[in-house]
Amino acid sequence: MQTSFTLAQLADPDIAEADKILRACVHCGFCTATCPTYVLLGDELDSPRGRIYLIKDMLENDRPATEEVVKHIDRCLSCLSCMTTCPSGVHYMHLVDHGRAHIEQTYSRPWSDRFMRVLLANVLPYPGRFRAALLAGSIVRGFAPLFDAIGLKSLAAMLRLIPARMPARSGYERPQVLAPQGPRRARVVLLQGCAQQVLAPSINAAAIRLLNRLGVEVVLAEGEGCCGSLVHHMGREEQALAQARANIDAWTTELEGGGLDAILVTASGCGTTIKDYGFMLRSDPGFSRKAARISALARDISEYLVDFDLGFQPRSGGLTVAYHSACSLQHGQKITRQPKDLLAKCGFTVRDVPEGHLCCGSAGTYNILEPEIARNLRERKVKNLEKTSADIVATGNIGCMTQLAPAIAVPVVHTIELLDWACGGPLPEALESLDDSVNKSRRIAVAS
Ligand code: SF4
Ligand code: SF4
Numbered sequence: 001m002q003t004s005f006t007l008a009q010l011a012d013p014d015i016a017e018a019d020k021i022l023r024a025c026v027h028c029g030f031c032t033a034t035c036p037t038y039v040l041l042g043d044e045l046d047s048p049r050g051r052i053y054l055i056k057d058m059l060e061n062d063r064p065a066t067e068e069v070v071k072h073i074d075r076c077l078s079c080l081s082c083m084t085t086c087p088s089g090v091h092y093m094h095l096v097d098h099g100r101a102h103i104e105q106t107y108s109r110p111w112s113d114r115f116m117r118v119l120l121a122n123v124l125p126y127p128g129r130f131r132a133a134l135l136a137g138s139i140v141r142g143f144a145p146l147f148d149a150i151g152l153k154s155l156a157a158m159l160r161l162i163p164a165r166m167p168a169r170s171g172y173e174r175p176q177v178l179a180p181q182g183p184r185r186a187r188v189v190l191l192q193g194c195a196q197q198v199l200a201p202s203i204n205a206a207a208i209r210l211l212n213r214l215g216v217e218v219v220l221a222e223g224e225g226c227c228g229s230l231v232h233h234m235g236r237e238e239q240a241l242a243q244a245r246a247n248i249d250a251w252t253t254e255l256e257g258g259g260l261d262a263i264l265v266t267a268s269g270c271g272t273t274i275k276d277y278g279f280m281l282r283s284d285p286g287f288s289r290k291a292a293r294i295s296a297l298a299r300d301i302s303e304y305l306v307d308f309d310l311g312f313q314p315r316s317g318g319l320t321v322a323y324h325s326a327c328s329l330q331h332g333q334k335i336t337r338q339p340k341d342l343l344a345k346c347g348f349t350v351r352d353v354p355e356g357h358l359c360c361g362s363a364g365t366y367n368i369l370e371p372e373i374a375r376n377l378r379e380r381k382v383k384n385l386e387k388t389s390a391d392i393v394a395t396g397n398i399g400c401m402t403q404l405a406p407a408i409a410v411p412v413v414h415t416i417e418l419l420d421w422a423c424g425g426p427l428p429e430a431l432e433s434l435d436d437s438v439n440k441s442r443r444i445a446v447a448s
Contacts, residue, residue: 001025001052004060013283014098015059021095022056024088025049031082031092036359037075040376045072048082048092055099064106073099075373077366078233079359080272080331093332094279097232104235113369116154120365121236125194125226125243127173134198137162157371161402163199170201175222178208185215186261188304189251191274194226196267196398202429203266203398206420207301211264213424214308219258223250227265229273232280233364244277245287248294255297263297264304266416268397269364272332274298300329301416302339302396310345310423318347321418322390324381324404326397327359339396339415346422351388355380362403374403382407391434394418405430 003022009015031048032038038047045054045068054069065073073096082092109117123129137159147156172178172192190207197204208218228243254260265271273280278292321343329335340350361367361377385393385408393412395401405412411430421428 001027001056003056009060009062018055018059018095018098021091022052025052025086025090026088027052028087030087031085031090034081034085034357036077036079036081036361036377037373039358040373041075043072046075048086051076051099052090052092052095055095055102058099058102065103066107070103070107070109073103075370077327077359077361077363077377079327079363081327081357081359084331084334084357093276097235100233100235101237102235104237112152112154116158116369117234120368121231121234121239124230124365125228127194127198130195131166131198134162134166138166153371154368157374158368160406161367163402167199167201170197170205172201172204172208172220173197175220175224178212178218178220180212180215180217182215184217187217187219187258188261189219189221189224189254189263191227191263191265191267191270192220192224193267193270193398194230199402200398200414203414203416206414206417206425206428207264207266209425210305210310210416210420210423214305214310219254219260221250221254223253227270227273229269230364232273241280241284244273244280244291245284247274248277248281248287248290251294251297252290255293260297262299262304263294264299264301266301266396266414267399268300268326268329268333268335269399271298271300272328275333300333300335300338300396302329302342303333303335305342305419306338310342310419318349319391320349320351320389321392321394322351322353322385322388322410323415324353324360324385324393324395324400324412325356326395326400327363329396330357339394342419343394343415346419348394348418348422351390353381354384354387356384360400360403362397362399364399367399367403378403378407385410392418392431410434 001022003019005019027049029049035047044050051072054072058069076096080093123133141159141162144156144159211218224247226243228240232240251263275295275298278295281287281291323340343350359377360381361374367374392410394415396415401412413428413430417428
């Protein structure tokens with residue numbers, strides 16, 4: 001694709017990067033076929049190619065974002081399916097991140113949209129505030145239809161996502177070091193996360209148990225916070241970079257202190273962003289080197305565990321698991337095989353989901369900010385999951401779990417919860433709802 005940036009524009013490293021990305025696109029349109037919003041809406045401007053043109057036009061002309069551009073960029077899930085499909089290696093993620101930051105700086109949103117975005121950016125990344133907001137929201141959840149009726153659809157969507165029951169706080173909400181069983185084989189940081197530690201503390205608890213049993217010392221680092229992806233995807237660049245820097249400092253202290261073999265992440269949306277810290281901070285002289293070092297150490301939990309002998313003896317009576325591949329894992333990190341291999345090694349029968357490349361509609365805060373498209377994608381995903389007739393749905397991202405669990409009859413769990421259970425950990429709470437006979441056969445199988 002030809003571009004027409006001036007030399008003065010190209011002196012800005014962000015514009016130079018955008019120019020490089022745009023020039024790689026040969027506008028073949030292969031990406032449109034696997035873009036969830038194009039598949040649903042059929043509008044070229046809701047396809048990757050259409051969005052690339054919109055961003056190109058906005059940046060080349062150094063124009064403030066228009067309502068039209070904002071509508072189509074906001075509808076992008078950042079699922080990165082287009083990057084998997086693109087034969088020319090167009091780095092759509094970096095381009096749309098740049099586009100979103102430009103929108104944030106140049107466009108004045110309607111008050112209700114601004115309110116929601118400020119609320120989300122100042123609540124979700126902070127576990128204490130998020131827990132308080134969930135408690136408050138659970139009191140007014142019944143008013144969701146009213147908010148829908150008066151046009152506050154995002155507020156209504158947010159209330160509908162509040163879980164019926166809040167899990168108890170886990171003992172892992174403070175910095176600490178979890179010692180391995182037996183001799184130490186490795187030392188890792190485990191990202192504590194923000195929303196996940198409130199919504200499903202059982203995920204990191206399962207990861208810690210399994211890692212400790214495998215001889216891995218787990219550090220919950222002092223000074224760590226949200227990875228920054230929630231606000232990064234809203235174009236709030238400075239806030240995202242501040243959160244990234246805080247984590248980099250916290251983990252560098254551990255790296256240079258006790259040493260680290262990896263930085264492990266159980267929420268794949270966060271993992272994709274942490275692996276991108278090196279790029280995000282490439283122009284920051286105080287952080288570029290440290291950021292690149294941290295990104296190189298980041299691993300999804302499944303990516304890390306796949307090389308371990310889990311010590312599990314395959315037993316009969318395995319349950320069938322529909323593996324829902326989170327977009328941030330399959331498209332963002334290109335991790336597709338490892339979670340399925342681990343589940344199969346642990347005796348589960350793993351089933352692929354039809355249209356597995358399409359997003360479930362969660363996408364960070366997307367299911368709150370674009371509730372209608374998110375709902376359509378969820379319905380489509382649930383139908384495809386049901387086609388597998390599996391006993392359980394497993395996935396590697398809390399966002400997908402929150403999006404899918406209320407809409408499907410079978411339990412939705414994190415992959416690590418199944419692995420921990422199969423290797424001697426407790427039965428995941430979500431599986432207690434399984435039919436007694438299935439449960440019994442599994443308990444017998446695990447105990448045998
Ligand atoms: S598939 Fe790649 S090269 Fe083709 S239009 Fe899409 S982004 Fe451009
Ligand atoms: S990131 Fe996903 S929704 Fe956005 S353009 Fe690419 S495929 Fe479409």
